[in-house]
Amino acid sequence: MAIDDKYIELINAEIDAEISADDQALLDAYIAGNDDAKQLRDQLAGLCSDLDAVDPLSPPDDLQHSVMSQVSPAKKTVQAPPRISFPEFLVSLFGMPPVRYAMSFAAGVILTITLVSSDQTSRRAFDDVTSLVGTMSDAAQGGSISVVDDMQLTLNELAGTVSLNSSGPILILDFDLSSQYPIEIVAAFNDRDIWFNGFAQLESEGTSVAAQSGQVTVRMEGQRRYAVYLHNTGQNAGTVSLRFLSSGQLLYEGTLSFGENN
């Protein structure tokens, strides 16, 4: 009596303990009326039992030593970049040739410069930015920059500092990080009065930024220093939550807080 392919599959699934209760009942009923199927099941079960009974071999005694003797002593380590204060970072940006300034916002559509320094120096690339999707930093509008919160990262694959600075209605996330492989950072803010205002980086490439309502996503690899500008229109107290991911897997998450009127 021929055996239906479906039941050959179920016999194998039963042997592998990957059969559902319904299919098991179906198979039992089929086998009860089919001697060939019963014989096949017994043969395959016997074969698999023999396979599973084969004792594993022991590797040669010197194999571990042989491998370890050929393993180089050190692999690279990610270390936090040397810490430079945020004003110094801005001065560095300010002192670089314009071609190396890179500013992108609204998914990197526009590249330009926005600078804010502790002595309130500002440059604007456009006089009228109201028609753009997102706007650029209006620079620090009075008052100096102050650090309101920060976090240290000391993971094996990601190390450095993220600080939250404020100047008037402008909030500036200062990322000073080293990563071993591509990292995605999602900065989320719930306050509807906060919107993405700009992005500046020391390096001319290697970091990308995408903004959407309520969050900014940055992708980076290697040693990078960059700033994300947010505009806190209502100047209400709040938080920015940061999630650091690698290949979709969460490496670290934390929150930076700021007060009313920053």
Add this chain to the structure above:
Amino acid sequence: MNKSDDSALVNSCRNGDRKAFEILLIRYEKPVYNAAFRMLNNTEDARDVTQTVFLKAYEHLDDFNPQFRFFSWIYRIALNESVNCLNKRNRTEELDREPATETGGPDAEMENELRARQIQSALMKIKPDYRSVIVLKHFLDCNYLEISQILDIPEKKVKSRLYSGRQQLKEALLT
């Protein structure tokens, strides 16, 4: 053995901790060696392949995607290296392979040993694609999903190869 434990060891390796790599080597040396032996039926080749597998793994730890399990990654390297070894062997000469010999013992032990030799001999008669699936299932205790990830083929294909492989193995044991 668990995923997070292995991941932590891999991270330590990446940061230069040779001891962490040694722990992974001790943990996976035996299954990798056995997989290579079952694929190749030669202890010297299995030894060489196992050594190559771990050295390659160490060199390419930065390429390891932490989303996957370490054992999936290293078993995949082991099977690829074994197939490479088989291909080289086919290009040179078909050596007279013989399974590892064990010392004689009580009758039951000798019977087991004889059966193990018969199984190994039958395994070598089926194609490497089918042999790989049987090795992963019966010698490395992987389930359908794990085999699918290791070989990077759909689960449906894993099942069909496993069922066909068993059928071929059954026939090879009868001849």
